[in-house]
Amino acid sequence: MKSQSNRYGTVAITIHWLSALLICALLASGFRAAGLTDGDAKIGILSAHVPMGITILALTLVRIAWWVFADSKPASPKGDPIWQSLSAKAVHLLFYVVILGMAASGIGMLALSGAGAIILGAAAGDLPNFHDYAPRIPHGIGARAIVGLLVLHVGAALYHHFIKRDGLIWRMWYGSRADGDAK
Template identity: 60%
Template sequence: MKLKSNPERYGTVAVSIHWLSAILILALLGSGFRAVNSMDAAAKAGFLRFHIPVAIIVLILTAFRIVWWWRFDQKPLPVEGAPRWQERIARWVHVAFYVAILAMVASGIGMIFLSGAAPAVFGAPGAVLPNFTDYPPRAPHGLGAFLLVGLLVVHAGAALYHQFIRRDGLLRRMWYGGRLDRLETS
């Protein structure tokens, strides 16, 4: 498999960024929802100690992905026979992912800075974790999390639709070497 994409399939770089981002975003959503629902300040801080560095990695991956597509790579052609409206929705969902991820990072940074939570999150003695709902970036951060969940459901649902209903090989294009034989015969 080549580093760059070609008209039929995604390259190693795009595939790696996609799947690593997917795993990390799921971890972010899980740790973020666990932090929000945690009543214990120490547990909440623990979730945030995981959440914040992973969010920084996702920001770096997203920025790299945007630059990669913009300057170095080309996306494969649309799947043959796919209706134009599906292509438009797919494009919109991908752009919405980028916007939501960048907005989530911005609102997260805003919450940390405005609340002064960094010392409490990263274990400074005597530092108290603030109530994040007192800070304006909290509302868009929470809404963004639910938007990301919705986008993930639509994205994964479309991939499964293409894999099991249309059987058009779309999912194979987003895997290393295109080997999804087990899924195709299911």
């Protein structure tokens, strides 16, 4: 369950991949909802988007608690320049900051606009114009920041896998190839 010096444990791996899938779904649904003018279609998308966002918030808080109280991350790959190790740590930290900021701004938009009850089906009505609420700006910036961080994160993983061929990608997967050794 816990991580080892050369690989992540099953708890960290599960949280990572579940978060990755949900974040991709959140980005797709959020960008789609932002482009819609049909209120009913927008409510339909946001009725999935909001619970997924709350789930990502919970997973992120569990992940932070896991790293602080229960587990330690594997060591940085041997032979990597210090700038790569620091860049990886910065990208991971920025993921946490942006995800928490996205959750706060999303909750802020729902609270200020009163749209939460409509989106979650507890009340009928039309959605407000979210652009009229200040948390919309950091929410939109955060979505674009997450896309940039994903490009950096996935790009680094692919660089290690296809260029360096160091087996690093297997540290974040289940099974026998997850030993961090190139195979």
